[in-house]
Amino acid sequence: MLVTRIGGPTVLVELESWRILIDPTFDPPGRRYAFALGTSSVKTAGPALTPDEIGPVDLVLVSHDHHADNLDARGRSMLSSAGRVLTTASGARRLSLPHASGLRTGESTLLAGVGRADLQVTATPCRHGPPLSRPLVGDVIGFAIRVAGRPDVALWVSGDTVLTPALHRLVQVLTVDVAIVNAGGVQFGLTGPFRYTMTGSDAVRLIGELRPRVAIPAHYDGWSHFRDGPDGMRAAVRDAPADVRDLIRWLPDGVPVEV
Template structure:
């Protein structure tokens, strides 16, 4: 598996002949985006790879479509050229089109690989983008568990933007995961005070300890003003983490294709 971290939650995944793109965000930095209900954030860092440098994309894995830090204007331009887009059921209704597949947590779809690669099974995993009862405000979010062919193990788990809560803990302890992309950042907005909308570094350490993937790659914790925990929070959490957790974590250099098979 080769991962290229483009920025934020956006990662190009090359997996047994499949080219997958997570949460496409390619807008330049500097703009303030509304996140609804009076909240907003400024994009501070641009993508490490331009949209026209990504190449052909077989599947876009879109954890949710309502927030610009997961799908922005230039990111939307990639959806039309991708072979398949997998996202939430509500997001599929908004995006429309025959190539868009919507999933609720626990549901799966199988993408046929043909003669040159294995079939790809995509299962939606639970995610909650904030505290209890926040769904009407933050909207639906899912993660993705990917399996190749009839393999029982999960080749790649993408948590999506989520807090650490019961269903996520249960998923973490039940999935045999090889590689995990863990969305972190500890999102907070001044308008809603101490309420967090994604995992902090400490939450990520807890989740990695529960899942015990061979490799855990933290993403989506830098490049926006609403990441209250951010890189410093992740650094501090990893410094205090058990050796077993730290040994599993792999930080990616932006824009550099990196094999995680060794």
């Protein structure tokens, strides 16, 4: 598997001749984006690669379409050129693209690979905020990808989520090769102490429970609403038990890495 960190949540994965792009964000830095209840965030870092530099994409996974830090204007514009787009059921309706399909948590779809292995993609649970916040923050999913004929999960993408009982239960039953785990510890001044994504210490705890072969931190930098941010992520990895720390792989920007 080749994995290329592009920035924020955006990662390119090359698996079994499939080119899979996760949460495309390609806008330049400096713009402020509005979220719910008057909250907002400024993008502070741009992508390491442009869509043209990435080239053709077979599958785009959009954990949720309604927050610009997971799908921005330039990311949205490249969806039409992708082979397939998978997102939430509500997101697929909003995107209204003929090749976009929606999944609810627990649902799966089979992607036929012509001349390559089929992929099964299953939506995994996310809660993008405190209890009862779903009407405000909207639907979010993660993704578990299995290669046809193999029982284990080749790639798991956490999506934007806090730690929840459903997530703890999930990682107890998954056997995962490569996990991409979002963190950042999102908070807004207007909503006080409430968090909307995992902190670095949360992510490390989850990785310790999951025990993938490789864990890749993602979506922990590049935005002003990350209160835990890169310092929190790196401190959590530094302080983790050695057997957990050894699972975690930091990726350079824009360079394909074999994992």
